[in-house]
Amino acid sequence: SRPPSALQKLFTPADSARAAGDSARQDTAVTPATGGPISSVLAPGQMPGEYFVLEKDIPRAEYYFSLPQIQAALPPGKTVRWSADTLQMGGQVVKALYVLDAREILDGQYIENANPNNSPIDGTVVEFQLNNEGGRRFRNETAKHIQDYMAIVLDGRVMGRPPVIQSAIGTRGQITLGRRDLQEAQDLALVLRAGALPVPLKVAEVANIGASLGDDAIRQGVSAGVLGLAIVVLIMVVYYRFSGFLAVMGLVFYSITTLAVLAQFGAVLTLPGLAGFVLSIGMAVDANFLIFERIREELDRGKTIRTSIDEGFAHAWSAIVDTHVTTALTAAILYQFGTGPVQGFAVALLAGIGSSLVSAIFVVRTLFLVWLNRTRGAKPLSI
Numbered sequence: 001s002r003p004p005s006a007l008q009k010l011f012t013p014a015d016s017a018r019a020a021g022d023s024a025r026q027d028t029a030v031t032p033a034t035g036g037p038i039s040s041v042l043a044p045g046q047m048p049g050e051y052f053v054l055e056k057d058i059p060r061a062e063y064y065f066s067l068p069q070i071q072a073a074l075p076p077g078k079t080v081r082w083s084a085d086t087l088q089m090g091g092q093v094v095k096a097l098y099v100l101d102a103r104e105i106l107d108g109q110y111i112e113n114a115n116p117n118n119s120p121i122d123g124t125v126v127e128f129q130l131n132n133e134g135g136r137r138f139r140n141e142t143a144k145h146i147q148d149y150m151a152i153v154l155d156g157r158v159m160g161r162p163p164v165i166q167s168a169i170g171t172r173g174q175i176t177l178g179r180r181d182l183q184e185a186q187d188l189a190l191v192l193r194a195g196a197l198p199v200p201l202k203v204a205e206v207a208n209i210g211a212s213l214g215d216d217a218i219r220q221g222v223s224a225g226v227l228g229l230a231i232v233v234l235i236m237v238v239y240y241r242f243s244g245f246l247a248v249m250g251l252v253f254y255s256i257t258t259l260a261v262l263a264q265f266g267a268v269l270t271l272p273g274l275a276g277f278v279l280s281i282g283m284a285v286d287a288n289f290l291i292f293e294r295i296r297e298e299l300d301r302g303k304t305i306r307t308s309i310d311e312g313f314a315h316a317w318s319a320i321v322d323t324h325v326t327t328a329l330t331a332a333i334l335y336q337f338g339t340g341p342v343q344g345f346a347v348a349l350l351a352g353i354g355s356s357l358v359s360a361i362f363v364v365r366t367l368f369l370v371w372l373n374r375t376r377g378a379k380p381l382s383i
Helices: 006-010 014-026 055-066 068-073 132-144 182-194 211-264 271-300 305-337 341-375
Strands: 050-054 078-089 092-101 111-119 123-130 172-178
Touching: 050 055, 055 068, 055 078, 055 092, 111 182, 123 132, 123 182, 172 182, 211 271, 211 341, 271 305, 271 341, 305 341
Parallel strands: none
Antiparallel strands: 050 092, 078 092, 111 123, 123 172
16 A cells, blocks of 8 residues: 555645554555545546635635645645636536646747637637647647646636647647637637747836826816917907907807817817817818908909908818818718727817818808998908
8 A cells, every 4th residue: 555645635634644644554555534624625526636616715725725835735746726717517606726737838939820719519719820849849748648638727727628638739729618708719819829928027117197197187288278279369360450350259159169069979078189179270260361361362453342252252162171171081080990089089170170160151251241231341341
């Protein structure tokens, strides 16, 4: 007879171990005792080295196996690894625990490619391909362990139940995930394709970002927008005088309608959205520049004020529509293919483009016509 192995002693209390040792001297066979502190939370599985732990007992089992004396009691060259997922057995949630060889036969640096797939027999699988060196090593190792179980370990967790090695495996193989969904297979394939990191990760910088930083950014963004708007208003009034004042009235309409459109669609005016809002202000002013310059040209040709205003709006219309449509298409593309802040910028820009077009073409022209009706063309146009 032979004394109990280290793994058997690990699952047996001290007094049972002594009793087993005494019986070993008297009898011809030894039956390991059960009921130790670790074995009380373990249930043997269906393959060598597989044990199941009830979900409520997982913290206690993790504590036991974290103790240095328990680690030292493990057989040489063996290690304990938990399964990555829980299982349903007999109406109870359990988690598998595996006793594995500490030395891996292959690591991720030899994997060239991995892709998820669905098999009618095996269910969800991840098919992988090794390079020549990895395939040669894998073939040699798997040839020595035919009919043994091979665990696939990722981040210290066993992926699925270890399959049986049916034959030597070369450069191509697959990981069977059973009935798990394709998204898990895609995630696993992505990790496998990444392979082993060639250098260790180092922390280069650690920064704590609080809510005050966001408040400062919003406050500075609003201040920049207000300052830009004030400069635009000043330039318009100084350069175009009364006509510039009418353009400023159009900007007031533009601002109200833009914010109303954003509120109607439930959009939040973030910093990128604020940038799109300010940019569309510039486009509205640019449209007024085009109109006013064309009115000036018509006045220089000796035409009446009413005719000059009509001709100025008519001749500037095509250029204004071209610029607004081009910018709207760009904003639509940003919204379609962008994410997060980019989409916020695109939404604010689209709302501003529509409002600026209405403001420049219709609102400012209406203000000119109101002024003409009141003065009946008796006063010169300040432009």
